[in-house]
Amino acid sequence: MPDPVKPDISALIRLLGPGIADLLSGREIELEHVTLEFSELELQIPLSVPLPVQNPGIVSGTHPPSFTGKIPDSLISETFFAEPETYSSRIREVTIGGTRSEGGSRGRSITVGGSSSLPFSQPEHPPAHPPVISLDVFDTKISMPKVLRAHLGDVMDDPAAWAKLNVEKFGADMVTIHLISTDPLIQDKSPREASRTVEEVLQAVDVPIIIGGCGDPKKDAATFIEISAMAEGEGLLLNSVTSDMAEVKTLEPVCKAASESGHCLLGFTGLDLNNAKELNRRIYPHFPPDRLLMDLTTVALGYGLEYSFSIHERARLSALMGDTELQHPTLSACTNAWSAREAWMNLGPGFGSVDLRGPLWESIGGITLLLAGVDLFLMMHPLAVSTMREVSSRLMNPGMPESHGADWVSAKI
Amino acid sequence: MEIKKKKGIKEISPIDVYKLLPRTNCGECSEANCMAFATKVVNGEASVDLCRPLFTPEHTAAYGGLQELLAPPVKTVTFGSGESAAVIGGKHVLFRHEFTYQYPTIIAIDIADDLDPDALSERVNQVSRFTYSYIGRTLRLDALAIRCVSGDPARFREAVLQVSEVSPLPLILCSHDPGVIGAALSVCADKKPLIFAVTAKNWREMGKVAVHYSCPVVVSASGDLSLLRSLARTLQDWGIEDIVLDPGTYHGEHIATTIHAFTAIRKTACKDFDPLFGHPLLGTPISVWNGQELSDEMNRWQEAYLSSMLITRYADLLIMHSLEGWVLLPQLIWRFGIYTDPRKPVSVDPGVRPFGNPGPGSPVLITSNYALTYFTVEADIKAAKIDCYLVVADTGGLSVEAAVAGRYFSASKIAESLREYKVAEMVSHNYLIIPGLAARLSGETEEESGWRVLVGPRDSSAIGQMIREHWPPAEE
Ligand code: SF4
Numbered sequence: 001m002p003d004p005v006k007p008d009i010s011a012l013i014r015l016l017g018p019g020i021a022d023l024l025s026g027r028e029i030e031l032e033h034v035t036l037e038f039s040e041l042e043l044q045i046p047l048s049v050p051l052p053v054q055n056p057g058i059v060s061g062t063h064p065p066s067f068t069g070k071i072p073d074s075l076i077s078e079t080f081f082a083e084p085e086t087y088s089s090r091i092r093e094v095t096i097g098g099t100r101s102e103g104g105s106r107g108r109s110i111t112v113g114g115s116s117s118l119p120f121s122q123p124e125h126p127p128a129h130p131p132v133i134s135l136d137v138f139d140t141k142i143s144m145p146k147v148l149r150a151h152l153g154d155v156m157d158d159p160a161a162w163a164k165l166n167v168e169k170f171g172a173d174m175v176t177i178h179l180i181s182t183d184p185l186i187q188d189k190s191p192r193e194a195s196r197t198v199e200e201v202l203q204a205v206d207v208p209i210i211i212g213g214c215g216d217p218k219k220d221a222a223t224f225i226e227i228s229a230m231a232e233g234e235g236l237l238l239n240s241v242t243s244d245m246a247e248v249k250t251l252e253p254v255c256k257a258a259s260e261s262g263h264c265l266l267g268f269t270g271l272d273l274n275n276a277k278e279l280n281r282r283i284y285p286h287f288p289p290d291r292l293l294m295d296l297t298t299v300a301l302g303y304g305l306e307y308s309f310s311i312h313e314r315a316r317l318s319a320l321m322g323d324t325e326l327q328h329p330t331l332s333a334c335t336n337a338w339s340a341r342e343a344w345m346n347l348g349p350g351f352g353s354v355d356l357r358g359p360l361w362e363s364i365g366g367i368t369l370l371l372a373g374v375d376l377f378l379m380m381h382p383l384a385v386s387t388m389r390e391v392s393s394r395l396m397n398p399g400m401p402e403s404h405g406a407d408w409v410s411a412k413i
Numbered sequence: 414m415e416i417k418k419k420k421g422i423k424e425i426s427p428i429d430v431y432k433l434l435p436r437t438n439c440g441e442c443s444e445a446n447c448m449a450f451a452t453k454v455v456n457g458e459a460s461v462d463l464c465r466p467l468f469t470p471e472h473t474a475a476y477g478g479l480q481e482l483l484a485p486p487v488k489t490v491t492f493g494s495g496e497s498a499a500v501i502g503g504k505h506v507l508f509r510h511e512f513t514y515q516y517p518t519i520i521a522i523d524i525a526d527d528l529d530p531d532a533l534s535e536r537v538n539q540v541s542r543f544t545y546s547y548i549g550r551t552l553r554l555d556a557l558a559i560r561c562v563s564g565d566p567a568r569f570r571e572a573v574l575q576v577s578e579v580s581p582l583p584l585i586l587c588s589h590d591p592g593v594i595g596a597a598l599s600v601c602a603d604k605k606p607l608i609f610a611v612t613a614k615n616w617r618e619m620g621k622v623a624v625h626y627s628c629p630v631v632v633s634a635s636g637d638l639s640l641l642r643s644l645a646r647t648l649q650d651w652g653i654e655d656i657v658l659d660p661g662t663y664h665g666e667h668i669a670t671t672i673h674a675f676t677a678i679r680k681t682a683c684k685d686f687d688p689l690f691g692h693p694l695l696g697t698p699i700s701v702w703n704g705q706e707l708s709d710e711m712n713r714w715q716e717a718y719l720s721s722m723l724i725t726r727y728a729d730l731l732i733m734h735s736l737e738g739w740v741l742l743p744q745l746i747w748r749f750g751i752y753t754d755p756r757k758p759v760s761v762d763p764g765v766r767p768f769g770n771p772g773p774g775s776p777v778l779i780t781s782n783y784a785l786t787y788f789t790v791e792a793d794i795k796a797a798k799i800d801c802y803l804v805v806a807d808t809g810g811l812s813v814e815a816a817v818a819g820r821y822f823s824a825s826k827i828a829e830s831l832r833e834y835k836v837a838e839m840v841s842h843n844y845l846i847i848p849g850l851a852a853r854l855s856g857e858t859e860e861e862s863g864w865r866v867l868v869g870p871r872d873s874s875a876i877g878q879m880i881r882e883h884w885p886p887a888e889e
Pocket residue numbers: 434435436437438439440441442443444445446447448450451463464465466467
């Protein structure tokens with residue numbers, strides 16, 4: 001295979017996104033074995049995988065050889081009209097980020113959700129709001145693949161600078177600050193310390209902010225309550241509330257704190273719609289449904305992405321057909337792509353450099369779930385971000401092509 | 414629109430099928446009785462062809478009835494011959510969660526007829542050689558699309574001849590010129606290639622070629638779904654049944670047109686049972702190579718994500734140009750995933766698996782019973798050629814990460830597994846290697862189980878290296 005080691009990605013980068021070229025120019029091309037600690041960043045899930053049907057059980061249609069030899073006199077004219085499809089219900093709209101008039105300090109707020117039809121199935125019904133991209137910031141130095149680190153330079157020790165880079169250079173709509181230092185099994189930093197980090201990020205950028213916890217249901221509750229009060233009016237999205245919180249009785253206090261200070265919540269469940277609905281039912285008595293989003297779990301391509309895809313399709317379809325407990329916008333952590341070895345490992349010259357394979361892994365996971373209706377994406381690699389941005393904006397604004405398509409048949413390639 | 418009132422696969426009950434079976438409960442299908450078999454059939458778990466008594470003359474009508482009852486709204490089309498023949502289409506539903514998608518998307522790589530013979534052979538060989546080992550299976554490419562770039566029928570025929578000599582893969586013959594296609598078919602019709610394409614301009618002449626050689630055809634009408642239906646209707650009336658639809662694959666700015674067209678066609682087939690759109694769909698990500706003057710990397714990048722979108726959105730057959738592994742790998746893996754049965758959660762049986770020839774001094778490793786985790790670890794251990802015992806803990810089918818987070822893979826679970834499977838009796842040491850992703854459990858595990866814990870790599874690909882460097886463990 002030609003040129004497996006040094007991909008010419010400069011043109012690619014130039015076309016996809018301004019600002020990325022300079023960053024990538026300093027990238028390191030050699031591959032190395034890296035370790036990943038994503039398990040600590042995004043809780044993963046109940047899942048198990050079915051194997052493909054080897055021998056499809058259904059008989060194929062009958063095709064009797066019925067060549068009559070009777071050639072029609074002329075082309076028989078048929079027409080096609082796509083029947084407009086309407087649904088009884090729509091997804092709730094949730095606005096994240098509080099501006100000055102709402103008591104916050106964000107430059108603008110962002111609304112997600114509002115869909116009233118299946119995603120990108122009809123040109124006349126684009127989603128009500130464009131998909132939104134949030135870029136990750138971590139409050140603790142973590143190990144991550146070189147291909148991701150290469151774009152970050154020295155901001156990894158400084159959450160505020162990292163957030164600024166995400167917004168100014170990579171065009172993030174939002175920033176997620178993952179407070180993994182609060183994990184009792186790691187640094188066990190106090191809610192107060194975590195809150196100070198969030199304050200710094202709020203001062204550094206004026207986009208809406210997502211707060212990521214450490215996954216411990218008690219500690220996260222304490223952290224979220226502290227931050228809710230500190231950032232009243234900022235319209236944060238707290239990522240996330242879980243059934244585990246209900247079990248240790250911290251769900252209600254978190255809901256109340258977030259509700260009183262005007263924040264949004266993300267309910268996280270592991271690839272199970274019944275659990276998602278049950279968690280929502282436990283949240284409703286203490287929190288306004290129109291400020292609630294769902295994370296139904298995103299698994300990496302190769303590790304069960306099809307589960308995430310199907311659960312989002314099912315959720316969206318049920319919601320549009322009237323299931324009020326599922327009528328919430330959804331969020332996907334497509335950064336989970338980087339837990340797939342195919343995203344970061346050197347697989348030999350036949351499989352190209354991770355400089356392209358890695359961001360492609362993240363892009364395809366994100367685009368697949370975009371097609372399933374996801375509204376908000378947590379992402380990391382600049383190339384994946386610009387690809388997602390490009391694809392989603394083109395899907396949002398369909399135009400009829402003038403030409404009859406490219407003639408690839410006789411093209412010299 | 415003539416719409417046959419037909420039941421969708423989800424509306425067919427086992428009784429509908431049972432009524433047409435011989436009802437003798439003879440057991441030849443390996444089921445206890447005809448009703449049990451009928452249930453398997455409607456669930457897509459067994460083919461009616463397994464009921465051999467149906468093939469006796471007295472059941473001919475019933476067999477026909479069953480075929481009609483169970484026929485998918487999207488017909489199947491077969492091209493190629495022998496073992497590597499490709500079957501495409503056969504779809505029952507729009508959504509994967511309704512019923513397992515049948516017949517995984519066939520991926521064809523293009524071959525230009527103006528390549529010199531050596532380059533042509535090399536490209537064909539590259540396609541055949543391309544494999545990736547994924548959870549114990551070998552993923553590979555399926556077909557070749559030979560394009561007439563030369564415009565010369567003789568040259569095209571030569572290229573087709575050469576390709577079919579070096580490769581058994583099914584072929585797609587690509588040209589809008591019926592003379593060119595006819596020239597090629599004169600030497601390879603027995604291979605039953607797929608003809609690309611019948612268009613508004615050439616339908617009569619290309620149709621004749623297809624009829625003459627009894628080969629399946631693609632009807633192509635870029636950006637015009639009415640014309641696409643007109644072409645399908647015309648060919649069907651003519652008696653041509655094996656039809657593949659090409660609504661045109663637009664990329665870049667017009668990618669939405671592609672997604673909308675594929676979705677509209679498949680919806681019309683699966684929801685309205687429209688016979689004109691009830692054919693397999695061809696996507697041509699290769700189209701990105703003739704759009705704008707872009708760098709090769711840019712074209713590959715676009716072709717990569719466009720292909721995955723088409724696999725998601727109903728393409729039954731793809732023609733691609735890139736042969737780069739980083740472009741193809743995600744397609745093969747995504748195709749594998751989206752065509753798995755969404756209903757059956759599969760985990761592997763918990764227990765102890767020996768690898769190689771383990772003895773009392775061999776390492777003991779532990780992992781989860783999530784199928785993807787297990788198969789990955791299994792493949793890595795085999796590749797590293799090490800003798801060891803692998804304990805597969807019952808984590809409820811969760812991956813290690815998920816099971817640690819959800820407390821299904823805990824110190825007490827590990828201790829319990831070691832006891833239950835009597836691992837202590839298999840070896841003369843008490844060292845257990847736990848997954849790197851479960852590192853935080855090591856202290857507790859030592860306390861609960863009495864075993865000494867070594868933390869393994871976070872990715873099982875490094876198991877071989879770890880064993881080589883750290884086994885046997887240095888005694889303190
Ligand atoms: S082989 Fe046919 S007749 Fe015999 S038990 Fe099975 S379904 Fe019934």
